Amino acid sequence: MANVLIVDDNEETVEASTLLLESAGHRIQTGNNGEEGLKALCSGPLPDCILLDVEMPVLSGPQMAHRMLLHDAGEEKIPILLVSARADLADIAGRMGTPYFLPKASADYGDALLKLLERALGERRAPAHA
Numbered sequence: 001m002a003n004v005l006i007v008d009d010n011e012e013t014v015e016a017s018t019l020l021l022e023s024a025g026h027r028i029q030t031g032n033n034g035e036e037g038l039k040a041l042c043s044g045p046l047p048d049c050i051l052l053d054v055e056m057p058v059l060s061g062p063q064m065a066h067r068m069l070l071h072d073a074g075e076e077k078i079p080i081l082l083v084s085a086r087a088d089l090a091d092i093a094g095r096m097g098t099p100y101f102l103p104k105a106s107a108d109y110g111d112a113l114l115k116l117l118e119r120a121l122g123e124r125r126a127p128a129h130a
Contacts, residue, residue: 001025002121003045007037007064008053008083013104017051020110021117034059038067047078049120051113054084054092065096079120081113 004026008014011032018028029047031037033056041047052061059067065080082093082101093101100120106112 001027002048002117003027003029004049004051004117005029005031005037005040005047006051007031007034007040007056007061008051009033009056010053013053013083016110017113020113021051024114026117033057034061034064034067037064041068048124049079049081049117051081051083051117054082054086054089062092062096065098077124079124081116081120083113 004021006014006017006028007030008017009032014030018030021028029040029044031040035058037050037052038059052064054061061082068078079100080096080098082089082096082098083104084092085104086092089101089103093099100116102109102112102116
């Protein structure tokens with residue numbers, strides 16, 4: 001069981017992802033844009049993983065990830081699962097430095113999301129100590 005933060009401006013995607021992940025035993029927090037995602041990070045315990053959309057109003061997914069990096073240099077090592085319908089999703093994920101990305105139009109999106117989340121949680125590393 002993991003704490004997952006879903007940040008996406010599409011209500012149907014948030015609802016479907018929430019139902020899927022909760023049915024697998026995960027606890028879910030949500031935000032409708034990157035600003036809300038950042039507020040969720042500051043308001044409670046840090047999530048174990050972030051499911052992040054690319055294109056959103058107010059603050060995009062890549063902009064949110066960049067602000068997280070600027071704020072704490074990525075010390076908590078929260079894996080980001082990038083989801084989008086964009087054709088250049090792999091390029092965006094590469095620029096962001098996340099190996100975890102999934103096109104929203106995948107035929108087996110639900111199963112693929114659960115497997116990708118499991119992989120990301122399994123590969124998560126503890127923060128480096130100075």
